[in-house]
Amino acid sequence: MKFIPVKGTRDFYPEAMRMRNWIADAWRSASLRNGFEEYDSPIFEYLDLFTAKSGDEIASQLFNLTDRGGRNLAIRPEITPSLARMVNAKINALPRPIKWFSIPRLCRAERPQKGRLREFFQWNVDIIGPQDELADAECVLTAVDAMRELGLTSNDVQVCYSSRELLSEVLESLGVKGQSSADVMAVLDKRNKLPAEKFEAMLSDAVGDKTAMAGILKFLDTGAIDPDASPAEIAASAGIAPSENATAAIAKLQAFGGYLKAFGIADWCRYDTGIVRGLAYYTGIVYEVMDVGETLRAIAGGGRYDNLLEVLGGPAVAASGFGMGDVVLGILLEEKQLIGDLAQGVELFVIDGSADMFSDVINVVGRLRSVGAAAEFSYKRQNIGKQLKQADRRGACKAVILEPDGVVMIKDLASGEQTACKLAEILSDPTTIL
Numbered sequence: 001m002k003f004i005p006v007k008g009t010r011d012f013y014p015e016a017m018r019m020r021n022w023i024a025d026a027w028r029s030a031s032l033r034n035g036f037e038e039y040d041s042p043i044f045e046y047l048d049l050f051t052a053k054s055g056d057e058i059a060s061q062l063f064n065l066t067d068r069g070g071r072n073l074a075i076r077p078e079i080t081p082s083l084a085r086m087v088n089a090k091i092n093a094l095p096r097p098i099k100w101f102s103i104p105r106l107c108r109a110e111r112p113q114k115g116r117l118r119e120f121f122q123w124n125v126d127i128i129g130p131q132d133e134l135a136d137a138e139c140v141l142t143a144v145d146a147m148r149e150l151g152l153t154s155n156d157v158q159v160c161y162s163s164r165e166l167l168s169e170v171l172e173s174l175g176v177k178g179q180s181s182a183d184v185m186a187v188l189d190k191r192n193k194l195p196a197e198k199f200e201a202m203l204s205d206a207v208g209d210k211t212a213m214a215g216i217l218k219f220l221d222t223g224a225i226d227p228d229a230s231p232a233e234i235a236a237s238a239g240i241a242p243s244e245n246a247t248a249a250i251a252k253l254q255a256f257g258g259y260l261k262a263f264g265i266a267d268w269c270r271y272d273t274g275i276v277r278g279l280a281y282y283t284g285i286v287y288e289v290m291d292v293g294e295t296l297r298a299i300a301g302g303g304r305y306d307n308l309l310e311v312l313g314g315p316a317v318a319a320s321g322f323g324m325g326d327v328v329l330g331i332l333l334e335e336k337q338l339i340g341d342l343a344q345g346v347e348l349f350v351i352d353g354s355a356d357m358f359s360d361v362i363n364v365v366g367r368l369r370s371v372g373a374a375a376e377f378s379y380k381r382q383n384i385g386k387q388l389k390q391a392d393r394r395g396a397c398k399a400v401i402l403e404p405d406g407v408v409m410i411k412d413l414a415s416g417e418q419t420a421c422k423l424a425e426i427l428s429d430p431t432t433i434l
């Protein structure tokens, strides 16, 4: 019988684990630098939490189960509903703004393909409380900060943003409402993944009306938002009816753009009407981090979701944030050859000059480890040359060779330089050779 991992899951052998930790370390240090605190939630929740407001797509990708007590549960496909549930439970006790991050393991029953798996890790960064676009911009700054730490530049990735609020308004003014508005958004969300003709055919089916279709296409063609023009002028040039809601949404896009500039990350970001986001709970600015060649799926996605806490039984509190997966990011870092030497070396490799000195080796290793040094030894009794080779393979900085008559040679494995000392000295104070 042969056992294999389940389709769409990964085994993390030590090398892959080092890569996973390297990415997670960058996520964690960027979060802490930007003032976010870490939280976590259970890996499974009541099913309803995920079907309440996330939308049909994610609901259709749930791994759900019924426990022995007949309760309907699901493995978390995202952490945002759990975050909202946790914050709602303590809303009056938590000082605002609530700036939290998490690196959950998530499961989605998606068709596995390049960049999409059934189990993955996703860095989540969220700010709960402020209505101001400053919070959206600070989340984007945090995402950029981590990508910068991993070696990416604005020539590799772009944060493409738009406004779900403005799009809803445009659709409404063109007479596309209710379910058909949701259907049109679902098609728009697939724009970057479909050939142009197929996209237009699907959009036309979803919209129905020709005038509305022309209006949507004109809106999609809008270029960068002018920070100095009035919202009404911008609406006019994009063919948008200048309603109060539309001009307010445009003003928010301008404010967001201003904050990105002030944070010094304007060159990492661009306005892109094609960004819709698949999840149903977004209400304002939305964004996706794309590789510049756009050959990969989104690296991250997020935006403002001001209604989710209320929909999940809490008060109306504004919220904004994003999720960044490890899969597409890992592919991009590999493509850009940004993964450095992640080999995990030891400081010292202790070697016996003859087999009868092995008990001294164990002794020295124990003493070295007791003072916090990373010290290794060979399980096999071999000659010094073979043990030195093993030390090299383990990436050791120095070999500690125990020779007869209580003499110890310390060999620097990079320079070949050697110094001698006494075994008794090391045993009484192992820090002398560190």
Ligand code: HAM
Pocket: 077, 078, 079, 080, 108, 110, 115, 116, 117, 118, 119, 120, 122, 124, 125, 126, 279, 298, 299, 300, 301, 302, 303, 305, 320, 321, 322, 323, 324, 325, 326, 327, 328
């Ligand atoms: P999402 O767009 O569903 O958003 O996922 C965000 C990112 O997670 C994607 O851009 C992708 O990198 C990664 N991801 C999603 N599904 C998979 C998969 N099957 N395999 C590998 N990676 C995947 C959310 O999940 C929102 N809850 C994010 C958020 C947080 N919004 C506000 N706060």
